[in-house]
Amino acid sequence: MSRINDVGGMAGFPPIAEEPDEPRFHADWEAHVFALNGALIRRGVYNLDEFRDAQERLPVQRYLAASYYERWFAAITTLLVEKGIATAAELEAPDDHAH
Amino acid sequence: MSGDHVSSVISARVRRVEDLLEGRGLLDAGEIDRRIDEFAAGGSPANGARVVARAWVDPGFASRLLADANTALGELGLSMSGGLQEQRLKVVANSAAEHHVVVCTLCSCYPIALLGPSPSWYKSEAYRSRVVRDPRGVLREFGVELPAETQISVWDASAESRYMVLPRRPEGTGALSEAELAGLVTRKGLIGTALV
Numbered sequence: 001m002s003r004i005n006d007v008g009g010m011a012g013f014p015p016i017a018e019e020p021d022e023p024r025f026h027a028d029w030e031a032h033v034f035a036l037n038g039a040l041i042r043r044g045v046y047n048l049d050e051f052r053d054a055q056e057r058l059p060v061q062r063y064l065a066a067s068y069y070e071r072w073f074a075a076i077t078t079l080l081v082e083k084g085i086a087t088a089a090e091l092e093a094p095d096d097h098a099h
Numbered sequence: 100m101s102g103d104h105v106s107s108v109i110s111a112r113v114r115r116v117e118d119l120l121e122g123r124g125l126l127d128a129g130e131i132d133r134r135i136d137e138f139a140a141g142g143s144p145a146n147g148a149r150v151v152a153r154a155w156v157d158p159g160f161a162s163r164l165l166a167d168a169n170t171a172l173g174e175l176g177l178s179m180s181g182g183l184q185e186q187r188l189k190v191v192a193n194s195a196a197e198h199h200v201v202v203c204t205l206c207s208c209y210p211i212a213l214l215g216p217s218p219s220w221y222k223s224e225a226y227r228s229r230v231v232r233d234p235r236g237v238l239r240e241f242g243v244e245l246p247a248e249t250q251i252s253v254w255d256a257s258a259e260s261r262y263m264v265l266p267r268r269p270e271g272t273g274a275l276s277e278a279e280l281a282g283l284v285t286r287k288g289l290i291g292t293a294l295v
Contacts, residue, residue: 007228008204008255016225016240024139024216029110035134036117039126048184048258052206068207068222073113086119092112 004060030069037076046079054078138216146177147213147263148284150190151295152277155268164190164265172213179212179261186210189254192265193291197250200238200291201262202230208256210263214289221290231255241292264288266295 007013025031041048054075058066066074080086120126153175154161164171168188169179179186188210191199203209207222220226230237234251238244245251254262266288272280287293 005205007224008202008231010224010228011232013223013225013228016220016223016229016237018220018241019218022218027106027110029106029113031135031138032113032117032131034138035131036113036120036126038134039130040120043125045125052258055206064224068219070109073109077116080116080120085123085125086116090119091116 003056004058004063005056025069033069033073033076037072040076040079045083045085050079051075054082141215142210142212143215144213144284144286144289145281146215147210147286147289148281149175150177150213150263151265151284151289152281154190154265155280156277161192161265165192168263177212179210186258187260188213188263189260190263190265191252191254193267195249195267197252198238198243198245198291199252199254199262199264200230200234201254201256201264202227203256204228204231205255205257208258208261210261213263214286218286238292241287243292243294264291269295 025034037051040046041051046054052075055063055071058071058074058078062074063071077088077091080091081088117126117131121128150164150172154164160171160174163174168190169185172178172188179188193199201209202221204227207217209217209221211217226237231253234253235245238251256262266284268280269283272283275283283295285293285295288295
């Protein structure tokens with residue numbers, strides 16, 4: 001059974017939007033997420049296939065609403081919890097509940 | 100909620116995860132900054148452009164490239180092993196009869212070593228979903244109008260296999276040097292969503 005990431009041929013997505021002179025990352029945190037993932041894979045905390053899988057099994061609505069690196073960060077935190085490295089509560093920023 | 104606000108919330112969460120991992124010995128101080136710098140100094144479309152220019156001026160290299168791209172890259176000091184494992188590269192050559200275009204329908208697989216970081220449109224659901232169903236229409240949106248008799252082949256990349264397009268050498272470039280030829284090659288030309 002296919003997952004939400006398997007969009008080849010699917011109808012209903014908007015026109016393709018090109019961004020002229022697009023930067024490598026749109027915010028510092030995106031670069032940090034990119035680097036963090038590389039560091040964790042290299043340390044063997046999880047492997048690349050587990051990382052891809054963790055993105056692909058995000059709840060469908062969350063997958064579609066998230067930006068590219070938001071998906072990465074969601075996958076990283078999912079795996080850190082599943083591997084027993086941290087609890088979900090520890091990974092929430094202190095002010096998360098303020099909003 | 101503004102975009103800036105979302106960004107500051109997620110920035111704080113990312114910092115918190117980094118601090119926590121540092122505290123648990125899973126991240127060294129300065130490691131993240133070092134990796135960001137390494138990435139910035141890494142792959143660029145200039146690498147893919149060099150490969151294309153060499154193939155245009157050296158038919159022997161072009162045949163070796165199309166037969167076994169991973170080995171041929173070594174002749175230019177390039178490789179596909181910069182990531183966590185070596186990825187297989189296949190180079191597909193455009194001709195009057197056939198135009199190639201690359202996608203990763205499942206995620207965003209892409210030869211970063213040769214093309215640099217991928218543009219957002221390459222990673223978008225819009226591109227991934229549509230280019231396999233209506234490549235001619237998608238290419239038209241990118242301003243590429245191909246003759247009806249030109250066949251379009253779409254290559255769907257995966258974690259292990261990556262693709263790069265060898266564009267056609269433009270007419271009237273016989274007098275250009277290899278470096279000048281490389282200067283004509285764009286990232287979109289290497290993906291197949293532009294001609295050179």
